[in-house]
Amino acid sequence: MKLAVSLVEANVDEFTDCFPDSNSQNNFYPKSENVEWTTGFWTGEIWLAYEETGSEKLKQAGAVQVDSFMDRIVRRIDVDHHDMGFLYSPSCVAAWQLTGNETAKAALFAADNLMERFCEKGQFFQAWGQIGAPDNYRLIIDCLLNMPLLFWASEVTGDTKHADHAKAHIKTAMKYIVRPDYSTYHTYFFNPETGEPLRGVTHQGHRHGSAWTRGQAWGIYGCTEPRDSSSAAIAACGMLEMARHMTGEKAQYYEDMAKRLLLALRKNCAVTSKEQSNGLLLHGTYARKSDENPCADRGVDECNTWGDYYYLEGLVRIHRNWRSYW
Numbered sequence: 001m002k003l004a005v006s007l008v009e010a011n012v013d014e015f016t017d018c019f020p021d022s023n024s025q026n027n028f029y030p031k032s033e034n035v036e037w038t039t040g041f042w043t044g045e046i047w048l049a050y051e052e053t054g055s056e057k058l059k060q061a062g063a064v065q066v067d068s069f070m071d072r073i074v075r076r077i078d079v080d081h082h083d084m085g086f087l088y089s090p091s092c093v094a095a096w097q098l099t100g101n102e103t104a105k106a107a108l109f110a111a112d113n114l115m116e117r118f119c120e121k122g123q124f125f126q127a128w129g130q131i132g133a134p135d136n137y138r139l140i141i142d143c144l145l146n147m148p149l150l151f152w153a154s155e156v157t158g159d160t161k162h163a164d165h166a167k168a169h170i171k172t173a174m175k176y177i178v179r180p181d182y183s184t185y186h187t188y189f190f191n192p193e194t195g196e197p198l199r200g201v202t203h204q205g206h207r208h209g210s211a212w213t214r215g216q217a218w219g220i221y222g223c224t225e226p227r228d229s230s231s232a233a234i235a236a237c238g239m240l241e242m243a244r245h246m247t248g249e250k251a252q253y254y255e256d257m258a259k260r261l262l263l264a265l266r267k268n269c270a271v272t273s274k275e276q277s278n279g280l281l282l283h284g285t286y287a288r289k290s291d292e293n294p295c296a297d298r299g300v301d302e303c304n305t306w307g308d309y310y311y312l313e314g315l316v317r318i319h320r321n322w323r324s325y326w
Helices: 003-009 037-053 054-074 082-101 102-115 143-159 163-176 211-221 229-244 248-268 305-319
Strands: 138-139 187-190 197-201 283-288 298-302
Touching: 003 037, 003 054, 003 163, 003 283, 037 082, 054 082, 054 102, 054 187, 082 102, 082 143, 102 143, 102 163, 138 143, 138 163, 143 163, 229 248, 229 283, 229 305, 248 305
Parallel strands: none
Antiparallel strands: 138 187, 187 197, 283 298
């Protein structure tokens, strides 16, 4: 824990007025503007480290980044997609909980932005593309981690509409994206005219019938591929969250499994010095091409920001009783 927090502190000078790119290059992150779906994870690392240290420097850095997220949603910079939760829960919801920062209400604008992507025919949030377009009329498993933003919005405003739509999406996803063997589809298409379920396909997994590692991990937290340490970190956090809602042997089982995953990550994937990397977790994969997906190789065997974030969140979770940003 202390090592991971110290690495965040060491990197904050470089990444206060900008962000790490989604994945590292040769284990070091280049600088990026506040674009893509991943920037919230770095801000989340800042807030996790702030919780552990009480550092005023970290608090100020987090506030600078929250301002950037307000600017992004107001100016609608790269927000025409479903990933508002990934962007605004670990950045702005966290800031709201920890500091009462009024600018963090940008998360409410983000929640409203996400609501615009709800498809009545099919009862789900469309992930990508023009709303209603047949080639993108689908949900994806990742979206389960965007739903907590909507529950938070209802809690803050007292209006249940956000939570009601989140519940509808979760119900649809659980009905169609989980297979009988409890593996999962990455994405699932619906008929835009009728809402009828059509087919499950992959977008980043190896093949349509496989279980995309990171997608399976998103499913664990929200409700074999190339080596991807981030999937283990996400799954560990999901198991720890599940254990909080269980008792007895079941709770202990999931807690123990999560701790085993985090221990394996610490031994085999954790960055040990700032000279080794400016990330926290090595051996992640953003995307890898296969015969049945449209991806290009990107960030293969590198750090990625969500892997770093969930690794630190997992360490915090086993260190103390943590109030989730999600």
